[in-house]
Amino acid sequence: MNPIEDIATADGGSLHVRIEGPDDAPCVAFSNSVLSDLSIWDGQAEALKDRFRVLRYDQRGHGCSSLTTGPMNFNGYGADLLAVLDGCGIDRCIFVGLSMGVPTGLAAYRAAPDRFAAFVAVDGMAKSTGRAAFWAERRDTAQNTGMEEIAESTALRWLPGCPDADPTVEAARQMIQKTPVEGFSAATHALEGYDFSAALDAIAVPFLGIFGALDGAMPQTMPQQFGAIPDAEFAAIPAAGHIPNFQNPNAFNQVLGRFLDQVTAREIA
Numbered sequence: 001m002n003p004i005e006d007i008a009t010a011d012g013g014s015l016h017v018r019i020e021g022p023d024d025a026p027c028v029a030f031s032n033s034v035l036s037d038l039s040i041w042d043g044q045a046e047a048l049k050d051r052f053r054v055l056r057y058d059q060r061g062h063g064c065s066s067l068t069t070g071p072m073n074f075n076g077y078g079a080d081l082l083a084v085l086d087g088c089g090i091d092r093c094i095f096v097g098l099s100m101g102v103p104t105g106l107a108a109y110r111a112a113p114d115r116f117a118a119f120v121a122v123d124g125m126a127k128s129t130g131r132a133a134f135w136a137e138r139r140d141t142a143q144n145t146g147m148e149e150i151a152e153s154t155a156l157r158w159l160p161g162c163p164d165a166d167p168t169v170e171a172a173r174q175m176i177q178k179t180p181v182e183g184f185s186a187a188t189h190a191l192e193g194y195d196f197s198a199a200l201d202a203i204a205v206p207f208l209g210i211f212g213a214l215d216g217a218m219p220q221t222m223p224q225q226f227g228a229i230p231d232a233e234f235a236a237i238p239a240a241g242h243i244p245n246f247q248n249p250n251a252f253n254q255v256l257g258r259f260l261d262q263v264t265a266r267e268i269a
Helices: 037-048 073-088 101-111 131-145 147-158 168-177 181-191 218-226 248-266
Strands: 004-008 014-020 025-033 053-057 093-099 116-124 207-212 233-237
Touching: 004 073, 014 073, 025 037, 037 053, 037 093, 037 248, 053 073, 073 101, 073 147, 073 181, 093 101, 093 131, 093 248, 101 116, 116 248, 131 147, 131 181, 147 168, 207 218, 207 248, 218 233, 218 248, 233 248
Parallel strands: 025 053, 025 093, 093 116, 116 207, 207 233
Antiparallel strands: 004 014, 014 053
16 A cells, blocks of 8 residues: 555544555554644654554544544544554554553454554553543633644643753644644543543453653553553653653653564564
């Protein structure tokens, strides 16, 4: 297939996909966070595309993927991920989800566990409740004033330790600001509350949880939520917050690369 494609969904939408690397290599599929697009994985694609089939896509309502009509939920986002795999002819992937990408992946895993060779959760949770007021306020701000205020407050919060003038902050700010209001608003409904805890009992593939060492309570929350998965591994990325793959890509790529090597060696064996 072409390196850049638009994959049709069952409801008439389209999902923007970029795929790089050798056709016969193991596939690593990346799913972005809210308020980002597939470019948030640029550092990983560049590091991996020589030896892996690197698949990235924009989640519904983000980047160049189509908007949705009304609120979204994670069953819908999970169905989108499976549609991307189908459209790209990928039978099985090593999945890497960032933040909102984690419940997206869990919803897809619950529906089709045979499509996953391994699961990597990055600064995301299996369960989040009691966040309706926060996301309603964010949604109202975006709808009433646009994405500028959301971009200003979110970029610095996601990138602790980075000065405002840092190019990384500006790149994050621009990416967030380009997110369509409608796409962000639809996602806030899914993020208000979800629970995929029961899906964790079925995870029977290698699991890695990665978190930014500076991402608030995430270094404690992820092992608490995912620690019961058999042989689950966890790694902290130093000098990084909520998007460690973007803030400290070198350290992130080392951790992810070691895990991918272990998974592929196990698959070959």
